[in-house]
Amino acid sequence: MRRAGHHDDAIALLSAAAADIQPGPHASDAELATYGSLLRTASYAGAQAGRRAQAQTLIDEAAAAGRLRAPxxxxxxxxxxxxxAVYKISAFTAVGDSTAALDHASTVDMRLLETPERYARYYIDTARTWEQHGRHDRASQALQAAESQAPQELRRPSSHELITRMLYAPTVTPAGLRSLAMRVGAIR
Known part of the structure; x- marks a missing residue:
């Protein structure tokens, strides 16, 4: 629903499912993880709908569920x-606050991202933030870091959109962006 633009429905469904779980003080790790995951996704849907306060409330509650010792x-x-923290980057970028998104990006311990795909998603989200912040050079560097770990993540339509938007922006094209665009199929 969120990806199709049905943000209100996504928020309602995710919030209702989280409310059904509502982990108490002796909740299992799986309950906390499920609850937190529902809320972080609802937060991002709220951000995509332009509701910063709602997104902030939901991500704060997801962070509270993060009292886990390990992933x-x-x-x-x-x-x-x-x-x-990675979802905070996406949420603040979605509401147009690239400064807050970059602040959250700086808190991420890269060693804890676990898989090449998560590492790449972090860098793609950070690239969106840098692009929004007007720093296409830094965005391009982030995209190249993502490619080094999981190039398939840059073959998604949303990544292609970001790359081509930067490539055809009325600014200086960052070094390596055109060749990256060709390698990942954003342009031919």
């Missing part, structure tokens, strides 16, 4: 305070 893997869900 939790519960089925398809992986959750940790590091994952919440």
């Amino acid at each position: 939790v893997h519960a089925g398809e869900i992986t959750f940790s305070p590091t994952h919440v």
Whole structure:
């Protein structure tokens, strides 16, 4: 629903599911991970809808669920305070606050991202923030870092959109961006 632009429906569904779980003081790690994952996704949907206050409230609650000592893997869900920080980058970028997003990006411990895909997602989200902040050079560097770990993540339509937007912006094209665009299929 969130990806299709049905933000209100996504927030309602995710919030209702989180409320059903509502972990208490003796919650299992899996319950905390599920609860936090639902809230961080709802936060991002709120940010995409332009509701900064709602996004902030939801991400703060997700962060509170991050009282886990180590990342939790519960089925398809992986959750940790590091994952919440990465979602904060996306949420603040979505509401147009690149300064706050960059502040959160600086708090991420890269060693805790666990997989090449998560590492790449962090850098792609950070690239969006740098692009919004007007620093295409830094955005291009972040995209190249993402490519070094998981080039398939740059083959997504949303990554192509970011790359081509930067490539055709009325600014100086950062070094290596055109060749990156060709390698990942953003341009031919």
